[in-house]
Amino acid sequence: MMFIAEFGPWYISYDVSRILPSVCPTKVVCERDDDQFCQFCVYCKELNIPHFPDMVFPKNILNLKHANGACINFNPLDALKRVSSRVQAIEVSCAEAWQESRPDAEKKKQNFDWTFSTDYKGTLSDKIVVEPTDETINFEILKQKDQILFYHDLTLFEDELHDHGISKLSVKIRVMPSYWYVLLRYFLRVDDVLVRSHETRMFHMLNTNYVLREFTAKESTARDLNRVMPSYWYVLLRYFLRVDDVLVRSHETRMFHMLNSNYVLREFTAKESTARDLNMPTTQMKEADDVIPFLPLKHKCVNLVLNNGANIAAMCGFTLSMRTYSQGSRTVSTYLVQKGSSQNVVAVKVKNLFKMQHGLGWPHTLRVAQGNEALLKLDRTLEQQNSCEITPPSGLTFNINSPPSTRYTKWTDGCGVRVRNVTMNDEGRWRLTANGSNKLTGWTELFVEESKTSYSASPISLQDGQTEAKIELTTLENSYCLVKKPFAESSLVPGQCSVTLDRTTRAIQGVWNVQLGLPGQIVELELQRQITVETRELQNSEMEDIRTIFVQKNMTFTIMCRASISLSYCWFQHPNGTQYTPGRLETDDQLFWYTGENLQVGDCGISFAHVTSEDAGKWTCHMGPREQLGVEIIDSVLLRVTGPLAANKKEVVANIGGSATLFCHTANGNRPLEYCRFLSPTFVGIRVDQSVSESR
Structure with a gap:
């Protein structure tokens, strides 16, 4: 989805998209020698990192273009290019305990920033010149309650760090009548280890010829944060309501206490406005903080929550006082609630501190x-x-x-x-x-x-063409799992072991190998899940009889199927049930590879390096039309493993007095012969050539 807004000489646009797929959806197309690549392959070619964040939104792009051609762009690909592939990796909080429990295990060093930390400040076009300045952004202007002409918040990428924290890059833009303001924020939290923030702010006043850019980097270890002595505490209780294009309402209670003081300040505010009076697009307000400052005040009251029994009249008509004293080994707290002339006393006794x-x-x-x-x-x-x-x-x-x-x-x-x-x-x-x-x-x-040593389950059946299909690989409670799908790289799944597919195809069917990390169990549980994909089958009617291919033993052989339409995939099934999805020939010792011009013209072929007698039998080729989901074309081929010359049929039925035709041809395709001779059961030899006909 694309949205474009005009602000003076600036054209502001953004686009949103789905999450980047985890594998190449068009492998045959991307392996050709041209510049046509899917988004996944573009990221693989452009980035020098072992893997990507859990959620990358490749088309979530914010673009600000000036009338003179200057452009400021924010996109996830350029941001991930700033991730270092040669940095000492941060260790999670449980790394030491894990190593202690496995003293013989080798500690692997990973020179890759698995937190995806980036100092990306945006992408600037060649017409923009960056110069140092002492001028700063006037945040007082940002606090003014002006009309919001345009607002949006985009997430570029996000990763939960295998349940050890959060790594997120997002960009926000706000357009006001006299300026626009952009905040690009990278935030990292590694639980009990580190907190890091990289923020880039851009500010532009209308009718000026420059944009102020401010970059700040903040970081602290969890240990240093815990050492900071608090000087106060602050609590915010918020109720927020937004009915799109109708109403916005906010009720907020704030409590503030300074250290060594004997009271707590409590403030209650109620704000409300209709969408018409607010005159701003409420449907684009994703966060309460973005709209609450602009709401008119409807009601406000302040009171003191007092300690040691002192009372002060509250503006809202009631006070809350507290006394704490010791009674033997017990700590007793007494709360006094007073409203007008009535009082209530509640004693809370802590028996086991x-x-x-x-x-x-x-x-x-x-x-x-x-x-x-x-x-x-x-x-x-x-x-x-x-x-x-x-x-x-x-x-x-x-x-x-x-x-x-x-x-x-x-x-x-x-x-x-x-x-x-x-x-x-x-x-x-x-x-x-x-x-x-x-x-x-x-x-x-x-x-x-109880220790789990085995797990069995029935095959999982899916429908071809199904979108957003969630596959639960186990019912066991687990901490993580490592999933190896057929013809794909292994992927680590944090939490419950399940995989969501953008769209199911027959290419994902087969045996999935899963290593399951169980709570309290050091050794992973290895299991296999059989995945089947059901399709509506269309038999190829172009061939009335099944084709027969003759191949000499230990020779290379090719099975070729063709469709009259463009294909999105193809795969083959061996007579013993084994499934093969052909790929490009890359190494000399490769066992099988794709043969044909390409899938777009309907070619579905596979070649094998060596044939054995076990390969003989009925093969089926399965072809998926590009324009029809859930439909599969199936053709069959009979493979016979023979010597250099073989009979077309092993047995020929004939009537006495009738005619019979015996037919032999070479294996591995048609090859020229020096002679052709048949030997009858009575050992009478018959030599034939093109000069022998029915009449002579």
Whole structure:
């Protein structure tokens, strides 16, 4: 979908598209020696990275073109070109634990930025000159409540980093009566490791001959962020309503508290406007923050939430006060709610403060399959630690430095334990206590599951031409899976093992090999799923009788089928049921390859390097018309593996007194003969040539 808006001398347009496919949908076309490539192959040729983000929107493009020909463009391909293929890869938070559980495993170094970090600032045409300046963007102008003429938000690419965070590049544009403003933002979060932001802002005032561009890069480790001492906390509770072209409404409650103060500021605002009064395209407002600042205020009130029992009259007519005191080993909080002259007192007693705080155990819950390992620890290290006590569900407490059996060994420099060969008796709460200058305690709830060693399921049947087909490869709960489809590269699927196909074809049918990562189980479960694709079959009526091909043993042979229409794919089925999809000949040791001019002219051919006696029998070729989904043309060929010369039929039926025709020809096509002689069952030789006819 293309949208174009005009703003003074600027023509602003954007296009949106579907996600980039994970494989080449037109392999035969893209392998020709011309410049016709699908989007997937264009990305493969242009980018020097091993794989692409989970979601790339190849045609999500924002374009700003000036009347003089200057152009500013934002597209995902140029952004991914800025991803480094020679950088030290960031490790996920669980990498150390994974390596600890596999001490003999080799740690592979991946010199590829799998987070897809990019410093892309947009694509500029040759007519644009970039110069340094001290001028900055006036953000006060951006805060003014002017009419929004045009707004849109485009996602260029996004990746969930195998459930370890988020990597996203998006671009937003806002056009006002006197200026336009663009924000290109790359945001990265690797859970418990790193946060990174690259932002490019472009600002242009009408009737000026330049665009201000500002680039900022921010980054921090998760550890450094946790070290920052908070000076305040802030809460925003928001209700947002947008009825397209009718109404926009917002109710917001904000709470703000400064450290070391004894009160909390609470502010409630209600805003509302009809679409006509707002005079802006509400259907294009994807985020609440983009429209709320421009709504007229309908109602507002501010009050104080007080600590230590102090009361101040609230503008909204009620106050909330809190007192906290100790009662023995318990902490008691009393909340006083006052409205007018009436009061309500609610006492909250915390009987187990440690339980409320969840302790310091890591992880809080852990699922492990029988026979595998469990890794438990405290998520903080105690200074001057002199002992680490472990209490399993059985209740027997022991020091990790002197465990009761070899199943238990010390893990990490702090207080941690590695439990080998986990059994059902290990299920329950494990308590870890570090003693030293202070005392730290935490626990982990351990759940033990039955180990899965095999999995079987019935074949999966799909309909040819089906769009957005979701294939559930297993019913087992899993963390990830590695899927190897026929004639395709392996793909890693985070979370539940399922694959969504843009469109099903017979090319994807066959055996899919799946490696399943199960929770609590170190070794992946290997399984196979049989995929079948059903089509409406059209028998090729051009040949009344089945064709027969004669091939000499150990020779190269070719099976050729033809259709009178353009094809989108073709494949062959061996007499034993094996399926072959021919591809381009690339190596000398290749077993089979495509033969023919191309699929567009209806040629469906396959050549094999060597023929054996097992190849004899009925072959079928399956051809998919380019303009008809769900329809497949089928032709049959009988392959006979013979010597250099073979009879057309092994048995000929004839009547006494009637005529009979015996026919022999060469294998591997027609070849010239020096002579032709037949030997009867009574060993009488008959020599024939072109001079012998029915009358002579």
